[in-house]
Amino acid sequence: MPEIEGIRIIAPDASSRSVSSIEEAIAVSGSHHVEVTYRYDPDLLPGAAGRPGNGMWRYRRLLPLGPGDIRYPLHVGGTPLTTAPELARRLGFSDLHFKDETRGPSASNKDRATALVLESGLRAGKQVVTCASTGNVASSLAIGAAAAGLHAVICVPQGTSPLKLQLMLAAGADVVEVAEGYTAAFELSRQAAREFGWLDRNTGVNPLTTEAKKTVAFEIWEQLGVLPDVVFAPVGDGPTLAALAKGFRELLLCGAKGRMPRLIGVQSSGLDPLVRRLHGEPPLAADTCGTKAEGIAVPDPVSAAVVLRDVRESGGTLLSVPDDDILAAANSLLAHAGICAEPAGAAATAGLIKARERGIVDPQERIVALVTGSGLKTPQFLPTDRRTRAIHQDLDELRKAIGALP
Numbered sequence: 001m002p003e004i005e006g007i008r009i010i011a012p013d014a015s016s017r018s019v020s021s022i023e024e025a026i027a028v029s030g031s032h033h034v035e036v037t038y039r040y041d042p043d044l045l046p047g048a049a050g051r052p053g054n055g056m057w058r059y060r061r062l063l064p065l066g067p068g069d070i071r072y073p074l075h076v077g078g079t080p081l082t083t084a085p086e087l088a089r090r091l092g093f094s095d096l097h098f099k100d101e102t103r104g105p106s107a108s109n110k111d112r113a114t115a116l117v118l119e120s121g122l123r124a125g126k127q128v129v130t131c132a133s134t135g136n137v138a139s140s141l142a143i144g145a146a147a148a149g150l151h152a153v154i155c156v157p158q159g160t161s162p163l164k165l166q167l168m169l170a171a172g173a174d175v176v177e178v179a180e181g182y183t184a185a186f187e188l189s190r191q192a193a194r195e196f197g198w199l200d201r202n203t204g205v206n207p208l209t210t211e212a213k214k215t216v217a218f219e220i221w222e223q224l225g226v227l228p229d230v231v232f233a234p235v236g237d238g239p240t241l242a243a244l245a246k247g248f249r250e251l252l253l254c255g256a257k258g259r260m261p262r263l264i265g266v267q268s269s270g271l272d273p274l275v276r277r278l279h280g281e282p283p284l285a286a287d288t289c290g291t292k293a294e295g296i297a298v299p300d301p302v303s304a305a306v307v308l309r310d311v312r313e314s315g316g317t318l319l320s321v322p323d324d325d326i327l328a329a330a331n332s333l334l335a336h337a338g339i340c341a342e343p344a345g346a347a348a349t350a351g352l353i354k355a356r357e358r359g360i361v362d363p364q365e366r367i368v369a370l371v372t373g374s375g376l377k378t379p380q381f382l383p384t385d386r387r388t389r390a391i392h393q394d395l396d397e398l399r400k401a402i403g404a405l406p
């Protein structure tokens with residue numbers, strides 16, 4: 001375990017205070033982001049630790065986890081970095097990669113955070129775990145908790161995708177739909193954890209969530225053999241981007257060669273509080289905003305200040321893209337890259353296309369876009385303008401049905 005240098009709670013207005021332990025941070029962070037820093041040293045570099053087949057645990061020298069065998073039973077991390085030549089060609093990029101985080105027990109990047117939080121809970125003898133979620137954190141927690149022999153109590157906003165709810169219930173979780181929306185669900189889950197002593201897997205406020213998600217940056221670095229020039233990530237509460245930044249920063253602090261990649265966060269123009277803050281614009285009125293990309297439908301992001309800091313320091317930016325462009329990007333990923341993404345999972349790709357149009361990225365740069373969640377959980381958004389045709393077992397009918405082939 002790396003030696004902890006400091007633990008800071010960072011409020012959305014960027015004010016911060018120090019606390020002395022991760023447990024204290026979780027207890028008192030309210031709905032603010034918690035950041036842990038270590039005394040960095042080259043021995044912590046991922047290449048020196050673990051075995052390649054170990055997924056995320058390969059990087060445990062840079063995770064706040066004591067010695068001893070890993071008890072959490074599911075494999076997480078070690079996801080593919082796909083080159084997708086056909087989509088790259090169509091979009092006009094020469095060195096484009098997709099980090100396919102749809103490959104995990106519950107098919108989203110949330111599985112990393114779930115694994116580290118539940119590992120800590122198993123070590124602490126916890127039996128019940130809670131989270132609030134726009135859908136994927138909860139699906140991940142329901143499945144992970146069930147496999148680890150723990151019970152999950154989940155708070156989601158009303159309107160969460162039906163298949164995600166079905167997955168949570170089928171896995172045995174208790175699920176409540178909170179009428180007042182995501183922020184209220186978050187506060188309720190936090191309150192319950194404190195009151196009942198449950199393990200708290202709420203994103204950003206439990207620093208283990210970002211600690212686990214930073215391993216994506218380690219994997220990208222190892223898979224490319226160098227640091228990329230630019231990385232695109234979707235932004236809801238913000239820990240996904242904050243963790244990515246932390247991972248790259250830690251690699252550099254441990255002596256990896258290269259420069260910090262420019263980080264470009266992507267929100268839906270239907271709900272883009274951080275893009276607006278970056279440009280000094282007022283937020284959208286609460287009753288007019290919304291997005292089909294439910295994973296990034298977050299009006300008051302927990303990690304607001306950290307995302308703004310990380311994006312600025314990296315020389316990157318934040319972009320808004322309309323839902324229609326996000327759905328089109330999901331379609332392109334499926335049709336040309338072999339990746340089935342849900343809308344939030346495809347938002348980074350939509351941002352990538354916009355950044356190319358605006359000249360924010362050079363098509364020759366080494367670029368990675370994160371695909372954070374699978375479209376198999378949101379079939380309502382899969383494109384539906386094409387139809388099957390019913391025919392008999394007859395070659396002529398088949399020829400007529402398929403029309404001209406290329």
Ligand SMILES: Cc1ncc(COP(=O)(O)O)c(C=O)c1O
Nearest residue numbers: 136236237238239240295372373
């Ligand atoms: C598929 C998907 N992508 C992106 C996000 C946003 O992640 P973060 O809240 O860490 O910004 C989420 C969050 O639930 C998600 O489900």
